[in-house]
Amino acid sequence: MALLSMKDLLEAGVHFGHRTRKWNPKMARYIYTERKGIHIIDLGQTLDLFERAYEFVRSQSAQGKPILFVGTKRQVQPTIEEEAKRCGSPYTNQRWIGGCLTNFEVIRRRILHMLELERNFAEGKYERLPLKERIKLEKELNYLRRNLDGLRTLDRLPGAVYLIDPTVEVHAVREANLLGIPIVAICDTDSDPDMVDYPIPGNDDAIKSTRLITARIADAVIEGREGLQTAEPAPAEPGEPQGMPEPELLNVETDTHLMEMWEELAGEEGKE
Missing domain, CATH: 3.40.50.10490 (Glucose-6-phosphate isomerase like protein; domain 1)
Structure with missing residues (x-):
């Protein structure tokens, strides 16, 4: 086929x-x-x-x-x-x-930080933080997701x-x-x-x-x-255009x- x-x-x-x-x-x-x-x-x-x-x-x-x-x-x-x-x-x-490949170690650390923020929010670890601090972390997470979300599985x-x-x-x-x-x-x-x-x-x-x-x-x-x-592709019939x-x-x-x-x-x- x-x-x-x-x-x-x-x-x-x-x-x-x-x-x-x-x-x-x-x-x-x-x-x-x-x-x-x-x-x-x-x-x-x-x-x-x-x-x-x-x-x-x-x-x-x-x-x-x-x-x-x-x-x-x-x-x-x-x-x-x-x-x-x-x-x-x-x-x-x-x-x-920039540096997504040539500076991959730094990018990977940012990805891991994004994953950590997601995990901490999911587990409610930031619930007791002051509202201002929590909003700041939410903004940071949104920024990281916007730029790195598709790369979350790229570990090398x-x-x-x-x-x-x-x-x-x-x-x-x-x-x-x-x-x-x-x-x-x-x-x-x-x-x-x-x-x-x-x-x-x-x-x-x-x-x-x-x-x-x-x-x-x-x-x-x-x-x-x-x-x-x-x-394997089927061989072309004689005279079939290639x-x-x-x-x-x-x-x-x-x-x-x-x-x-x-x-x-x-x-x-x-x-x-």
């Missing part, structure tokens, strides 16, 4: 890149064509690179290494939180905390970082690179794929696109943890379904 199909990617709008004027030339090798000033991503390569990333994440998870999910853009915050929780992974979907450096949009998450990318932590990332046509170890060429702005890929990465974490084996579908399938001028999808993405989600 295939992890993803070309139909899955097309329906989620994974192939829509940014406007041509906003491209990063390093993404040229992943671009299939251009339509009406929009770069179209080569989904044949997306499928191949996704499967490579999937296997890597699965193997890391099978070794008991945590996978850190990162996505702070407004439209991907719910997806990052939901999928990370579903697969039991740590995540950060608010702002990236992650085995890999999965993130959406390395351009936006540049600080996370730099810290991971400094420490040699592998990065898996959805890279749009404005990204620098050389910054990450396992780039997945695709639309990193649309909710459907990012949710589809993130959900499959979460599946890889779960599969690795459960020790499952990925089924790359992108025929060009007319991607022509946003003639394909009504894709044109409607494009208008939705460009209009509602601000794709540029």
